[in-house]
Amino acid sequence: MPFRDHIARCNNYDPARIVPLFAGAERIGLVRRDNAEALKRFPDVFAVAEDKVALVVPGDAVAISRSVDRVVDALVAEKQIPKTRDETFDVALRWGAPPLFRVDRGAVPFFGTRAYGVHLNGYRRDGNEVMLWVGRRAADKRVAPDKLDNMVAGGIGNGYGLIDTLVKEADEEAMVPPGLIARAVPAGAVSYRMETALGIRDDVLFVYDLEVPPDFVPQNRDGEFSGFALMPAAAVLDRIRSSFDFKFNVNLVILDFAVRHGLLGPDDPEYLDVATGLHRRLD
Amino acid sequence: MPFRDHIARCNNYDPARIVPLFAGAERIGLVRRDNAEALKRFPDVFAVAEDKVALVVPGDAVAISRSVDRVVDALVAEKQIPKTRDETFDVALRWGAPPLFRVDRGAVPFFGTRAYGVHLNGYRRDGNEVMLWVGRRAADKRVAPDKLDNMVAGGIGNGYGLIDTLVKEADEEAMVPPGLIARAVPAGAVSYRMETALGIRDDVLFVYDLEVPPDFVPQNRDGEFSGFALMPAAAVLDRIRSSFDFKFNVNLVILDFAVRHGLLGPDDPEYLDVATGLHRRLD
Numbered sequence: 001m002p003f004r005d006h007i008a009r010c011n012n013y014d015p016a017r018i019v020p021l022f023a024g025a026e027r028i029g030l031v032r033r034d035n036a037e038a039l040k041r042f043p044d045v046f047a048v049a050e051d052k053v054a055l056v057v058p059g060d061a062v063a064i065s066r067s068v069d070r071v072v073d074a075l076v077a078e079k080q081i082p083k084t085r086d087e088t089f090d091v092a093l094r095w096g097a098p099p100l101f102r103v104d105r106g107a108v109p110f111f112g113t114r115a116y117g118v119h120l121n122g123y124r125r126d127g128n129e130v131m132l133w134v135g136r137r138a139a140d141k142r143v144a145p146d147k148l149d150n151m152v153a154g155g156i157g158n159g160y161g162l163i164d165t166l167v168k169e170a171d172e173e174a175m176v177p178p179g180l181i182a183r184a185v186p187a188g189a190v191s192y193r194m195e196t197a198l199g200i201r202d203d204v205l206f207v208y209d210l211e212v213p214p215d216f217v218p219q220n221r222d223g224e225f226s227g228f229a230l231m232p233a234a235a236v237l238d239r240i241r242s243s244f245d246f247k248f249n250v251n252l253v254i255l256d257f258a259v260r261h262g263l264l265g266p267d268d269p270e271y272l273d274v275a276t277g278l279h280r281r282l283d
Numbered sequence: 284m285p286f287r288d289h290i291a292r293c294n295n296y297d298p299a300r301i302v303p304l305f306a307g308a309e310r311i312g313l314v315r316r317d318n319a320e321a322l323k324r325f326p327d328v329f330a331v332a333e334d335k336v337a338l339v340v341p342g343d344a345v346a347i348s349r350s351v352d353r354v355v356d357a358l359v360a361e362k363q364i365p366k367t368r369d370e371t372f373d374v375a376l377r378w379g380a381p382p383l384f385r386v387d388r389g390a391v392p393f394f395g396t397r398a399y400g401v402h403l404n405g406y407r408r409d410g411n412e413v414m415l416w417v418g419r420r421a422a423d424k425r426v427a428p429d430k431l432d433n434m435v436a437g438g439i440g441n442g443y444g445l446i447d448t449l450v451k452e453a454d455e456e457a458m459v460p461p462g463l464i465a466r467a468v469p470a471g472a473v474s475y476r477m478e479t480a481l482g483i484r485d486d487v488l489f490v491y492d493l494e495v496p497p498d499f500v501p502q503n504r505d506g507e508f509s510g511f512a513l514m515p516a517a518a519v520l521d522r523i524r525s526s527f528d529f530k531f532n533v534n535l536v537i538l539d540f541a542v543r544h545g546l547l548g549p550d551d552p553e554y555l556d557v558a559t560g561l562h563r564r565l566d
Binding site: 095261262271272276279280282 | 545548554562564
């Protein structure tokens, strides 16, 4: 797969297939037309028109969340939404704004609300070579089972801030000690808009780099990874170019790492596709 | 100026104000409607319709360039295009493809063909602080006179490759010796689409970082810079946030540097605007 195929796959969003979800005058989500159709049965919560869906239930975040939960439960019962994951994501007008409501993580693509994650590139230098710590996702993960992943990655759930999430996931997924994770350096964000079987992923991934010492070996303790491997960055890029072995969005995070560190240079015919393809403008 | 104002300024392109310029079935430029109107007088070279302009002159790159030159000369005589700059840019279907024709640099925005440049962030570390070498553009530059700039920057003219341009500009603008410029690391590309008084800038800037030793002091020898200053990166970011002192696109290149190096972090309320606003998808 050329690099651009991975980028295109994460950006296969087609505006013709969705209607915007509004809260008041502001768009907060992107609902596929078939999903919008399914929302017509809940007119006290969502007003579904030809060209938009509006959240119409009044009240504060707690009250709205309760109403949306009721809709989600009904759709789960009808198998329109997969079983809930018992983790909620904030829905807000923008990053850092107070949440309008909270929604089960499994239902996020159904509403196409923006989701935030944090991904950590764990690397070390062996002489002139950059080596990446690559995780393998557990075979029982719902999303991308058995696929290769960053050393640490996770969604930012309700109640956790960005750094909280990074520290918690680094501990649970790779047993990165506090003194080491404190040296992680923020390095930007990867963003994309993708249609999946469930709806729309409108994702923003905060990216961190962490140079680890030679004696550090990640170890999983939450069952989310089945193991880790240390791979030369060049071999990782070859693997990305020739396979779908990495989780869909992890390809983008690693390509971003490669561009920022000069591991993928302008001599590569796909350089500009990559350098300009990983940061979808937020709108 | 919030960071996002600098980004918005470089992306003020409005598709309603232009018509595409085609060569055969492929779009090669973006012509503002008033500029398209002016091209109607050269029907042997450009066919101007309501919704597009087509390059219709036959022949190879040399022949087409000659015809386009004739149009440019006529428009310069009428002051529709500023005086030619005696430097030509390649026009191609994409980066690395053989040129369809060459056009005077001063006429590039008139046709809105894509232009490529190279920008080098020259920096050093003083203890924990990152310091940036900042150039001041000469007062007689046509574009952005007297504005602050990267240590090295230049357009990629016809006949020069990317590395050729970097080495040449580094030598002429800042007297960076060959052994030092060889250590420059590619770090991505900044891209934007901007309307100016002349037309459309559809620009891609190849970005390089160069860590310079403490005893290196850039010196200009081509008259393009009036001087250099070594500034703490934090002070540069403050300056960007509070002024238009830097050349329009240099703000973006430095913001990209700051994000990649963790100098601008997620605690900044504009972090996501910046991290997702510097890399316009090429289309």
